[in-house]
Amino acid sequence: MSAADSPFLRACRCEPVERVPVWFMRQAGRSLPEYRALRGEGSILEAIMRPDLATEITLQPVRRYGVDAAILFSDIVVPVAAIGVGVDVVPGRGPIVAEPFRSAADLSRLRPLEPELDTPYVLETVRNLVRELDVPLIGFAGAPFTVASYLVEGGPSRDFARTKALMHTEPSTWAALVEQLADIALASLRSQVLAGASAVQLFDSWAGALTRDEYQRFVLPATRHVLEGVADLEVPRIHFGVGTGELLDLMAGAGADVVGVDWRVPLGTARERVGPRPALQGNLDPAICLAGFDIAADEARRVLAEAGGRPGHVFNLGHGVLPETDPDVLERIVELVHEEGRAEIEPGAEPAVVSGHAPWPDPTSAGVATAREGTR
């Protein structure tokens, strides 16, 4: 088949597919022994700067799992690191910014990203991968809010208090910050697609910490700038965050072709919130993969059942693969989704029990869905 006919790209476009496509956020990484063997103890940012390593790491899960898409091995802070913001990714902690952004004066530490000059290694990795892969490659970038939160907090945060204070008390500084980060994300995504990526995912991992009002006033315009800025490239745009059940309609409205959903929101509920489009990606709980295959399989079947056999479902986890995950569980989840997941009816048609796909057997679960719909 041609790349455009791949189940992953068809599902992103809400077209019927013979089998539900599946990939896993953080499928490349610490859960794979071959990754740990290759990476050793070096810095992740240094590994990303080596196209030979980054290419191999991206390919590892595609070989092992038979997933329907590869995702570029990279990090959301790569572009800001490349333009000279002092940031490192510390194992077990995440991105740490040596001198956090605290005022308008810090805006001068950002400049436009020139991908061919600033991140040539990323583009070389993408070109390598496109030659090697027979599944689509997903490029990616961090969304303005989430990247800004690292710059302002100086690292991971539980409550994002400094970030929220900045957006509310210095809205023009905040707007300038996320506009610059939007331009950087946009330049990075465009360069990845022009180098051969078939789709993009914009990670706004921590947007779920915001109220709807904050999201709409302080985040949505910059996010829309990124997503609309790649519209002319005609690749699917996936938009993901965790804990974003209350924001799904806004995230869809920002220009996403696919919205990522975490495990807290049943996919049927997510569908009610966003309407017949965009496609939905998710939403197996990554923690449940640590309970062994049989349990994870039950939960994966529930996810398929909640997707209802409608086109426009990309199977994934609701957040990234946990480092302690047994790769065999993920391998068998891919097999299960390929064997049991079908989405052949037209979008907008009534959900139906799909042939070849065992309905979720627990009557309690069906009762939940019904009761829930009754409250809305």
Add this chain to the structure above:
Amino acid sequence: MSAADSPFLRACRCEPVERVPVWFMRQAGRSLPEYRALRGEGSILEAIMRPDLATEITLQPVRRYGVDAAILFSDIVVPVAAIGVGVDVVPGRGPIVAEPFRSAADLSRLRPLEPELDTPYVLETVRNLVRELDVPLIGFAGAPFTVASYLVEGGPSRDFARTKALMHTEPSTWAALVEQLADIALASLRSQVLAGASAVQLFDSWAGALTRDEYQRFVLPATRHVLEGVADLEVPRIHFGVGTGELLDLMAGAGADVVGVDWRVPLGTARERVGPRPALQGNLDPAICLAGFDIAADEARRVLAEAGGRPGHVFNLGHGVLPETDPDVLERIVELVHEEGRAEIEPGAEPAVVSGHAPWPDPTSAGVATAREGTR
């Protein structure tokens, strides 16, 4: 006025009030200089065991803020610590269990709680407080899931992987664990009410990490056992968790008179999900209190506007007071809610703009609510 006529208790019963009542989760604690002066560096569990200290700490925020309710200074692990489970509360980390629960054999480490024998200091503190207070006292307990998660994980967790694995792979062990914890919570709450507490709050702080299906299968029965077990005492039962937007209807259905809502869910949306009852408690973002009073005031007014002037609103934060919070901000929030919050119309009547209460001025915000309702 008599205690039963207090705005807090009337609001819990969804009765009209002349002013919206307000209190803050963790209103007693590290944000108060008088608390830090009194507590010093000692263990929180030791402070709880001293009725003189616990009484004074509970009273401090009532004096300073003029809140409409006091909440007993305690911790959700007090009952399990009292029956001999080795647990300490480590500053900056939370409850740490020396030997985590990992199998059915650990169930024998639990036994029924006899409040007068095991936690006499709690009851002495309650009796002291009831003599001193002229606002209602809220007793509290940790809900079975959240307490179980500490016992199983050994401490705070990001993903609750061990807890989820136990509930799925050893459902009978899990059921026995949460049943025992439910009996312990129930005994503790009953004793607090019989000693004089006018309401109870059951904290299922981390239930938002679960899917709806998990909540219904593995958590709801034990939670219902606790909440229904105090029904005959005829005090309002508040039930709270963070990140529980998808569970609000189930948490209400467990027997709550009041459901706590975090800042992610607009109160109007929460009301749609739970129906005309129970009352709602919340939901100012605690992080926004670090942005200064003017911003926090705007957000507090938005919360009041989203509550719509309907009876059945207890103003609170969406989670506990952050330690860095300036007490002056909270003091002024109490004044604002008392001056501007009214809920005089009957439950079930149409929401209305309420006299004396400035409508939220941002037209964008009104647009959000309308657009959102349109997607449901």
